[in-house]
Amino acid sequence: MKRKILVMMFLSLAVVLLALSGCSSTKTDSANTEEKSTTVTDAAGREITFPENISKIAITCQGGTTHEVAIFGGADKIVAEPSMEQFPQLLKMYPQLKNATNAGSFDDINVEQLMGTQPDIALVGITSAKGNALIEGVGIPTYTMLIGSAGVDNLKQEFLNVGHMLNDDKKAEALVKHWNDTLGDLDKIVSKIPENERKTVYYTGKVITKASSGQWGRSWIEGSGGIFAVPADVTGDISVEQVMEWNPDVIVTQGGNGTADLLGDARIQDMNAIKNKEVYECPIGAFWWDRPSPEATLGFLWLAKTLYPEYTKDIDLEKETKDFFKEFYEYDLSDQEYNSFFFNKSI
Known part of the structure; x- marks a missing residue:
């Protein structure tokens, strides 16, 4: 009888420990999830959560966005963007940009072509609500950039956001x-x-x-x-x-x-x-x-x-x-x- 009681006590203790272990695992997974994503507010006032490591970026606007991404070490990540031929100095410094797919810009977007580049996120302009909605409609997350509507202060905040997105807060x-x-x-x-x-x-x-x-x-x-x-x-x-x-x-x-x-x-x-x-x-x-x-x-x-x-x-x-x-x-x-x-x- 005593042996049976001891076994039951042991089993109860094991269940409790397993439950506690499960709770601990859930918290750890939750913490890991939080560590692997970050939320920032974009130019449209939306809270955008992006993964810790972005490997492919699409750009559908031209207002200095490519330059921000390049400065923060992301030139190799750009898989789609409008032509940068009008900025020869940029292409001289980052010749890999010539290989990016041109899937259009602003509201004039070839969504199928953009999808073919499989971007993790698309950086879009604040003036192109129609084109941005098309991109979001096919499941590509977007982050809205200020482009020409920027002021000095909110542009500086955008630098911090994009730098954080690309894991280069220091720069x-x-x-x-x-x-x-x-x-x-x-x-x-x-x-x-x-x-x-x-x-x-x-x-x-x-x-x-x-x-x-x-x-x-x-x-x-x-x-x-x-x-x-x-x-x-x-x-x-x-x-x-x-x-x-x-x-x-x-x-x-x-x-x-x-x-x-x-x-x-x-x-x-x-x-x-x-x-x-x-x-x-x-x-x-x-x-x-x-x-x-x-x-x-x-x-x-x-x-x-x-x-x-x-x-x-x-x-x-x-x-x-x-x-x-x-x-x-x-x-x-x-x-x-x-x-x-x-x-x-x-x-």
Whole structure:
């Protein structure tokens, strides 16, 4: 009888230990699951959970996204993206990008082709809800990027998110520090410029009516010491009459748009910027310097030097550019490559 009781006690104890072991195993598995995934908030305000190790990335937007992924060590992971042929310096540094499948961009997506690359995640633009929904509809997780809608602060947060996604928090933090230091130092310089010497800047495309009125253009120009020519309540296409009324001191165009059409536009020949030939085409490095991307700080420096050469003599743009490329792209930029970034060198 005693033996039977002892056996029953032993069996009961074993059941209890097994149950405890099961609970412990469940917690461990849960902890491991948590360790192997991370949740961040994307540009659309969604909480996105992604796996610890992402091996294949699809990109369907062009706003500096490829550059972020490349800087954080993910160039080899890009299996699909729009053509980067318009950025020869980027392709020179990362020739493997030429092998990525071009499955379209934004709302113009070939979903079947994209699926064929079997990405773990797709980085998509905030402006392409239709295309993004198609991608999600076939089971590919998406993370929404800011692209042209970025502001300085939320762009820095995006760097941290993408760096974390690619297991390179250290470099992401270094990039944010670079932004803080560079723009902080620049602000100390431009804050000394008297108000009566500040120049109004009109930031446009190839024709005078296609001006930027968004957050980024304003942040870029004001951060470089200029006065944004377009009033805050103006959006969309702008009439020639409005531009003539604002009469900006300087016109800046995106790299690749040229300046000839503006300088030759008979309707605006009495504008200060045209009369004084203060029309400049923004440089293109690995990306456009006037658009949100990791190297956009160089665009701030370029514009400040273009607007206020006397106040910015101590800024060595060539050194700043080469230092950036060395630290973040891990590339030694040559003198010839640096000079190729500029269309009408004003500094």
